[in-house]
Amino acid sequence: MKTTIANVHKHVNETVTIGAWLHNKRSSGKIAFLQLRDGTGFIQGVVVKAQVDEETFDLSKKLTQESSLYVTGNIVEDTRSPLGYEMQVEKVELIQEAVDYPITPKEHGTEFLMDHRHLWLRSSKQHAIMKVRNEIIRATYEFFNQEGFVKVDPPILTGASAEGTTELFHTKYFDEDAYLSQSGQLYMEAAAMALGRVFSFGPTFRAEKSKTRRHLIEFWMIEPEMAFMDHDDSLEVQEQYVSHVVQSVLKNCKIELNTLERDTSKLENIKAPFPRITYDEAIEFLHEKGFDDIQWGDDFGAPHETAIAESYDKPVFITHFPLEIKAFYMKPDPNNPNVALCADLIAPEGYGEIIGGSERIDDLDLMKQRYEEHDLTGPAYQWYLQLREYGSVPHSGFGLGLERTVAWISGIEHIRETIPFPRLLNRLYP
Amino acid sequence: MKTTIANVHKHVNETVTIGAWLHNKRSSGKIAFLQLRDGTGFIQGVVVKAQVDEETFDLSKKLTQESSLYVTGNIVEDTRSPLGYEMQVEKVELIQEAVDYPITPKEHGTEFLMDHRHLWLRSSKQHAIMKVRNEIIRATYEFFNQEGFVKVDPPILTGASAEGTTELFHTKYFDEDAYLSQSGQLYMEAAAMALGRVFSFGPTFRAEKSKTRRHLIEFWMIEPEMAFMDHDDSLEVQEQYVSHVVQSVLKNCKIELNTLERDTSKLENIKAPFPRITYDEAIEFLHEKGFDDIQWGDDFGAPHETAIAESYDKPVFITHFPLEIKAFYMKPDPNNPNVALCADLIAPEGYGEIIGGSERIDDLDLMKQRYEEHDLTGPAYQWYLQLREYGSVPHSGFGLGLERTVAWISGIEHIRETIPFPRLLNRLYP
Ligand SMILES: [Mg+2]
Ligand SMILES: [Mg+2]
Numbered sequence: 001m002k003t004t005i006a007n008v009h010k011h012v013n014e015t016v017t018i019g020a021w022l023h024n025k026r027s028s029g030k031i032a033f034l035q036l037r038d039g040t041g042f043i044q045g046v047v048v049k050a051q052v053d054e055e056t057f058d059l060s061k062k063l064t065q066e067s068s069l070y071v072t073g074n075i076v077e078d079t080r081s082p083l084g085y086e087m088q089v090e091k092v093e094l095i096q097e098a099v100d101y102p103i104t105p106k107e108h109g110t111e112f113l114m115d116h117r118h119l120w121l122r123s124s125k126q127h128a129i130m131k132v133r134n135e136i137i138r139a140t141y142e143f144f145n146q147e148g149f150v151k152v153d154p155p156i157l158t159g160a161s162a163e164g165t166t167e168l169f170h171t172k173y174f175d176e177d178a179y180l181s182q183s184g185q186l187y188m189e190a191a192a193m194a195l196g197r198v199f200s201f202g203p204t205f206r207a208e209k210s211k212t213r214r215h216l217i218e219f220w221m222i223e224p225e226m227a228f229m230d231h232d233d234s235l236e237v238q239e240q241y242v243s244h245v246v247q248s249v250l251k252n253c254k255i256e257l258n259t260l261e262r263d264t265s266k267l268e269n270i271k272a273p274f275p276r277i278t279y280d281e282a283i284e285f286l287h288e289k290g291f292d293d294i295q296w297g298d299d300f301g302a303p304h305e306t307a308i309a310e311s312y313d314k315p316v317f318i319t320h321f322p323l324e325i326k327a328f329y330m331k332p333d334p335n336n337p338n339v340a341l342c343a344d345l346i347a348p349e350g351y352g353e354i355i356g357g358s359e360r361i362d363d364l365d366l367m368k369q370r371y372e373e374h375d376l377t378g379p380a381y382q383w384y385l386q387l388r389e390y391g392s393v394p395h396s397g398f399g400l401g402l403e404r405t406v407a408w409i410s411g412i413e414h415i416r417e418t419i420p421f422p423r424l425l426n427r428l429y430p
Numbered sequence: 431m432k433t434t435i436a437n438v439h440k441h442v443n444e445t446v447t448i449g450a451w452l453h454n455k456r457s458s459g460k461i462a463f464l465q466l467r468d469g470t471g472f473i474q475g476v477v478v479k480a481q482v483d484e485e486t487f488d489l490s491k492k493l494t495q496e497s498s499l500y501v502t503g504n505i506v507e508d509t510r511s512p513l514g515y516e517m518q519v520e521k522v523e524l525i526q527e528a529v530d531y532p533i534t535p536k537e538h539g540t541e542f543l544m545d546h547r548h549l550w551l552r553s554s555k556q557h558a559i560m561k562v563r564n565e566i567i568r569a570t571y572e573f574f575n576q577e578g579f580v581k582v583d584p585p586i587l588t589g590a591s592a593e594g595t596t597e598l599f600h601t602k603y604f605d606e607d608a609y610l611s612q613s614g615q616l617y618m619e620a621a622a623m624a625l626g627r628v629f630s631f632g633p634t635f636r637a638e639k640s641k642t643r644r645h646l647i648e649f650w651m652i653e654p655e656m657a658f659m660d661h662d663d664s665l666e667v668q669e670q671y672v673s674h675v676v677q678s679v680l681k682n683c684k685i686e687l688n689t690l691e692r693d694t695s696k697l698e699n700i701k702a703p704f705p706r707i708t709y710d711e712a713i714e715f716l717h718e719k720g721f722d723d724i725q726w727g728d729d730f731g732a733p734h735e736t737a738i739a740e741s742y743d744k745p746v747f748i749t750h751f752p753l754e755i756k757a758f759y760m761k762p763d764p765n766n767p768n769v770a771l772c773a774d775l776i777a778p779e780g781y782g783e784i785i786g787g788s789e790r791i792d793d794l795d796l797m798k799q800r801y802e803e804h805d806l807t808g809p810a811y812q813w814y815l816q817l818r819e820y821g822s823v824p825h826s827g828f829g830l831g832l833e834r835t836v837a838w839i840s841g842i843e844h845i846r847e848t849i850p851f852p853r854l855l856n857r858l859y860p
Pocket of ligand 2: 729783
């Protein structure tokens with residue numbers, strides 16, 4: 001019977017065959033321990049000379065890393081392994097011998113590993129990160145489906161942008177100029193007026209010449225937009241969503257978090273509600289902490305976000321930023337028109353901003369005024385204005401950066417390991 | 431109590447408030463019937479002069495299409511409506527009056543509607559199509575999650591392509607040349623070697639100057655790739671997947687299929703297994719039907735696919751195409767090396783090909799030979815070849831075009847209505 005490593009728990013004390021790769025190996029005289037992987041998991045196969053034919057034992061001793069195999073054996077419980085099972089091998093068949101696999105268990109430089117990303121993904125750590133990423137995606141769909149959101153795919157190719165074209169990738173769209181989308185938000189607002197509550201999940205692009213551990217050129221965003229929901233309603237959805245994602249990973253990625261040596265005690269408490277502080281309070285706090293490089297009206301840098309986050313054991317909302325440092329479409333606070341009904345959500349442990357969101361301007365005249373102040377013209381702004389002309393309603397939305405969320409939950413240093421094939425300054429390969 | 435139209439069934443004989451837009455209206459002397467929509471659904475609100483204050487009744491008579499409202503009233507069962515409920519209105523509050531909404535219930539030309547796509551999405555038919563699309567997406571994640579597939583996002587920006595650059599959008603990636611991906615398949619093969627079974631769901635781009643009812647410039651694809659799965663295994667996954675999607679839409683989109691006037695009897699029978707015919711049999715069948723414009727070695731056109739599909743009440747697999755008209759990576763049939771272990775899945779009712787798939791070449795020497803025959807050089811082919819060098823295994827995959835699938839299941843003529851903001855030749859707006 002063929003099965004996968006993820007499914008061996010259904011075959012305890014049965015003989016099964018698994019297609020797999022040799023991940024690692026230990027052997028001494030009359031026994032060989034094969035660390036096998038098949039993509040669904042890792043299992044140890046034990047080959048005892050006295051219990052197999054000579055061919056299988058000789059092969060097992062000679063097997064090279066990443067050779068492909070069919071391995072047949074009896075599944076037994078094994079409380080010492082993370083999986084809980086091991087295989088008493090009866091037969092090993094070689095599919096292909098891998099000669100001189102480039103990534104050995106020794107240390108390699110980052111550039112070397114990145115050049116071999118198509119193979120590096122097979123390592124146990126990278127495998128674990130990809131499984132955590134997958135669980136975050138799965139839990140995202142689960143959450144928004146349960147809450148009645150409709151998935152809407154905004155266009156990637158657009159004729160113009162909400163925030164200038166300097167950081168946009170350009171292409172010729174037959175005879176026109178087109179740009180790769182940095183955010184689907186304007187489109188999601190149109191969709192919310194048609195479908196009530198919507199969310200997108202797709203790639204976004206930023207042609208930014210920055211090279212930090214938090215930046216990717218191509219990254220994935222989740223952008224929900226909700227009609228008849230105000231700023232406070234939106235914060236509730238955000239904290240419920242992030243809690244659901246974290247708790248889902250804790251529940252469904254135990255083996256992977258163990259592989260990543262993630263301190264899960266730092267994740268267990270991530271449950272709604274999350275603390276909220278205003279921008280004003282954050283500035284005051286930073287001054288008290290001795291930061292003299294930030295004044296009211298400045299945006300936070302990474303050190304500021306980290307200092308604020310350190311005061312909390314959950315993500316923290318920083319709300320009511322100065323209007324002038326936020327996007328043109330954010331709704332001013334009726335109680336203080338210098339600040340916006342907006343929030344950034346800062347992850348714990350120095351992982352920085354993972355969500356930016358706001359209530360949107362719904363007043364036609366105020367939006368027209370913003371267009372004049374920001375000199376916004378062009379076709380995209382024509383149709384966007386019509387959303388305020390024909391049945392405008394209060395509405396809010398936010399964007400979550402998938403890769404930063406993967407980095408935080410996985411507990412890894414650099415965002416380049418959070419996406420299967422990262423696109424960085426100077427990296428378009430593989 | 432605030433609620434949404436989708437949730438009124440939880441509030442029968444209760445007074446609730448709904449944020450909504452006026453979709454349509456009928457009134458006579460002492461009664462007004464408001465067709466309300468809030469994105470989650472459509473409901474009729476009945477305003478009886480004798481039962482509301484004068485302000486509410488006067489407002490209800492004057493309300494214009496797409497004005498935004500808060501409507502309060504009692505929810506009662508109503509077996510005549512598709513929803514099963516209506517509201518006995520007690521109060522109407524105007525949020526914003528929409529003056530001269532451009533899309534009236536009368537007929538409009540296609541270009542006018544496409545120019546107003548940001549508003550057109552609010553119409554009941556477009557709303558229904560977007561909900562069907564959403565259900566197909568939801569069911570896709572459900573299926574692949576249940577089957578143990580890991581979602582993998584291949585890069586959109588790539589340095590080279592499997593199929594030449596003539597139909598690719600080009601951009602400058604800092605100092606390098608980059609192209610928008612037409613398929614993530616090569617990357618998904620690398621991912622399958624790391625994660626076993628993977629699927630992608632993302633946008634793809636084809637800079638093709640064709641203008642048919644089946645073509646989009648930007649469209650979404652689902653591309654599963656499976657290690658240790660041969661051609662026949664892959665066909666089984668495909669028919670299970672498509673069946674799951676169709677049955678999910680039938681179950682969860684009853685109102686929308688009714689709005690679309692879809693003949694659901696044509697969908698009920700879409701259950702695995704699906705019929706399989708070989709390319710040879712298909713050619714023979716077409717000759718018997720009198721087609722003299724196709725010979726062995728030609729690819730099928732739309733009329734051929736339609737003629738073949740008409741013989742079946744399910745999607746049909748056409749298998750074993752001539753190797754020379756298929757992609758370089760397809761595995762030759764060991765029993766007949768002139769044909770590939772591949773299949774196209776043709777939807778019923780003239781909707782054409784919705785899936786293309788194959789077993790991939792796993793032999794290193796044969797792949798090298800293909801590189802020479804097809805003159806494949808460049809960085810992308812270097813790493814792709816390494817997948818055959820280090821632990822190559824039998825593997826198969828396929829790609830499903832989301833929009834064609836939405837068109838078929840929704841029963842609509844033109845693919846431009848299957849995506850929120852279509853990108854067509856000459857259409858980059860809104
Ligand atoms: Mg910020
Ligand atoms: Mg075809």
